[in-house]
Amino acid sequence: MASSTIRRRVAVVAEKATLHGNEEEHEQTDHWSNRDLIPLPPKRRIWGWFNYFGYWAITSLNISNWQTPNTYLAQGLSVPQAMMVIVLGRLLITLFSTLVAWCGLRWHIGFTIQNRFSWGLRGSYIPLLQRVLLNFIWAAVQCWNGGRLMAVCLTALWPSFMTIHNFLPSSMQEMTSAYQFVGFIIFWVLSTPFLLIRPEKYKLPFQVVCIYCGVGMLCMMIWALAVAKGVGPLWNTGQSVPVTSRFNVSWIIMSGINQMVGSMAAGITNGSDFSRYSRSWQHYVGGSTMSSLVVGSLVSFVGLVTTSAAQTIYGVVYWNPPDLLMVMMNNGRGSSKSRAGVFFLSLGFCLTSMFENVCGNAVAGGIDLAGIFPRYINIRRGAIITFLAVWVVQPWQLVNKATTFVNVLTSFSVFLAPLIGIMTADFYLLRRCMIRLSHLYRSEESIYWFKAGFNWRAFPAWVCGFAPTVGGLAYAATGEIDGPKILYEMFYMAFLLGFFISCILFYILNTVFPPDGLGEQDDVDVYGTFTPEEAAKLGILTNTSLVEATSSGSREDGLQHGLEKGDSTKGDVTEL
Structure with a gap:
């Protein structure tokens, strides 16, 4: 009796937790x-050029991009x-972001689904x-870095905030201070409401953040x-690569380019997770190119x-904006003018x-x-889970103590670049930009099921892509x-x-x-994905086309016409 009661309660909870969509809009909820x-x-694709300008701008208008020139100057470049x-x-x-994003622009699916036709439905995990x-x-x-900026904001408002009693346990006091931890908590709390906004509605936040x-x-x-x-004087820094260096300028430049692309x-x-929201490919290409290339370069220039x-002002090089802002406030001797300036500047970085x-x-x-x-x-539940995981990760230990781990994290492109190579080879070279959407959302009789849900060709292509560079990653991460x-x-x-290794090998296999x-x-457009113009270019029938075909002859002839066009049409034809 007790076990049956537990099962019933579990079933009730599972039912309440299960997502439900409007099946008339093809928003079915199942395993895939x-x-x-x-x-x-089409009605959910409302991002214009400024949305993409803003999306890429917020990845440029940040502390790390501001500090980018420091990385290369420290290595000896001019x-x-x-x-x-x-x-x-x-x-x-x-270039690479547009390559990956084109699948979302053409077929309006994201990275989660995009990998299913390359890795298999189960392999995409x-x-x-x-x-x-x-x-x-x-x-x-990022929450920890944002918390440091929040701490600067609070110090500008209340100078005594920086000297609050250190209430942290002794195990944490070696890694952080109380005022930084409070800034982290406030940053995390203030960020949480933004998780409730659907990506379709991001235009206003983009506008405010970018302009501010x-x-x-x-x-x-x-x-x-x-x-x-x-x-x-820093502006006139010349090339200073030591004569005894094992690598010449060309290799240092190559390393810098690799590091910059890898960090993104x-x-x-x-890219396709967001490109699928675009009203047209022109909006994506125009907005993202202008922002990623122009704004990204300008922010590094401004930081330099x-x-x-x-x-010249302080006699010390301050690459980290929070450090520079604190010095600006201290040199202003805590005047209301200096504090106000620091508050509004740090708030911009914080947002x-x-x-x-x-x-x-x-x-x-x-x-x-x-996925x-x-x-x-x-998306909303997953975003909340990701934000709750912040407390499990404990970033105050990663940033302030485990420098080796952070170095490995920033070099994780070693494993991601082969993924991009596989995606590019499959979509452009092998499939010629043609995929069967209906087969990406089912396991039965799906051409993307491959063998037991895995496309074995992707695994050796991926491993061979990162294998030659893992050794260098191990040495670089430890500083040897x-x-x-x-x-x-x-x-x-x-x-x-x-x-290129993964791209070529995947193509050969x-x-x-x-x-x-x-x-x-x-x-046939099973999901109602395309506008009439898009469907015509792709050579795909819409429900409207099937209705017209049916009305032009007998109902049975129209149904047969739809069935002959492929097994993916069965659901829609039946509805007619």
């Missing part, structure tokens, strides 16, 4: 599908060489689990130039100029970190989790400089090497052992 995974219908690396890296980021892990960790790290932070950065640069009466690899892989001018974290990590994590548990998790030179050189080319369904697509 829910409302957030289906191909987006200022012109550092800026060249930044521009070339941004060009490659734009492998890239999904990688991204889920990354989203958990990066969300935590962009203007704040420019004001910070203008102030520094005015006070310093010039750019400062996670955002590149899920501001840091150089601040060196950018907040929304970048929500959009780039929490929402992306929600989409990936929805693993579609019956119970949608005496390893075999060839391992470092391959690691300096990790992104391009992994991409599928050519020698061709799977079923290459170059096939549905003949």
Whole structure:
């Protein structure tokens, strides 16, 4: 009796937790599908060029991009060489992100579904689990960095905040201070309401964050130039690669480009998660190119100029904006004017970190989790789970103590670049941009089921893509400089090497052992995905086309016509 009661209660809870969609809108919920995974219908594709401009701008208007020139100057490059690396890296980021995003623009599906036709329906969990892990960790790290900015804001309002009693246990006091931890908590709490906004509605937050932070950065640069009466000595930094260095300038530049593209690899892989919301491909390409290339390069330039001018003012190089803001406030002797300026500047950085974290990590994590548990998790629930995982990850230990782990995390592109190579080879070279949407959401008689749900060809292609560069990653992550030179050189080319090895090998394996369904697509728009213009270009019948075909002859002739166009039409034809 007790066991049956427990089973009933579990069944009730499971039923309440199960997602439900409007099946008339093809929003069925099952093992492979829910409302957030289906191909987006036209009415939900409302992102214009500014949405994509804003999406990429928030990844540029942040602390890490501000500090980017420091990385290359510290390695011995000159200022012109550092800026060249930044521009070339941004060009490659734009290229690769567009390559991945095109599947979302054409078929209106995201990364979660996109991997099913390359890895198999079950095999797609492998890239999904990688991204889920990354989203958990990066969300935590970004919350901690944002918390530091929040601490600066609070200190500007109440200078005594920085000296609050350290209430933390002794095990945490070695890694952080009380005021930083409080800033982290407040940042996390204030970020949480943004998780409730659907991605379709992000235009207003993009506008506020981009304008606020962009203007704040420019004001910070203008102030520094005015006070310093010039750019400062850092701007004239020349090439300073030691004569005894094992690597010449060319290899250092190659390393910088690889590092820059690799740092954006996670955002590149899920490009189709957001491109599927676009009203047209012109909106995506125009907005993302303008923002990723132009804004991304300008932010690094502004950071370099501001840091150089601040060196003249304070005699010390401050690459980290929170440190520079605290110095600005201290040198203003806590005056209301200096505190007000620091508050509004740090708030701009804080808002950018907040929304970048929500959009780039929490929402992306929600989409990936929805792909693993579609019956119970949608974007909103998955985003909340990702944000709750922040407390499990404990970023105050990662950022302040485990530097090796953070170095490995930033180099995770070693494993992501081969994924992008597989996606590119499959979609463009093997399938010629043609896929069967209806077979991506079912296991029965699906050409993407392959063998037991796995496409075995993807595994060796992926492993061979990252195998040559793992050795260099191990040495680089631990800071060792005496390893075999060839391992470092391959690691300096990790992104391009992994991409092309996996791309070529996957193409060869599928050519020698061709799977079923290459170059096939549905003949009928099963999910109501396409506008009449899109369907005409793809050669796909819509329900309207079937109705017209039916009305032009007998009902039976129309039904037979629809059935002859492919097994994917059965559901829609029956409804007619």
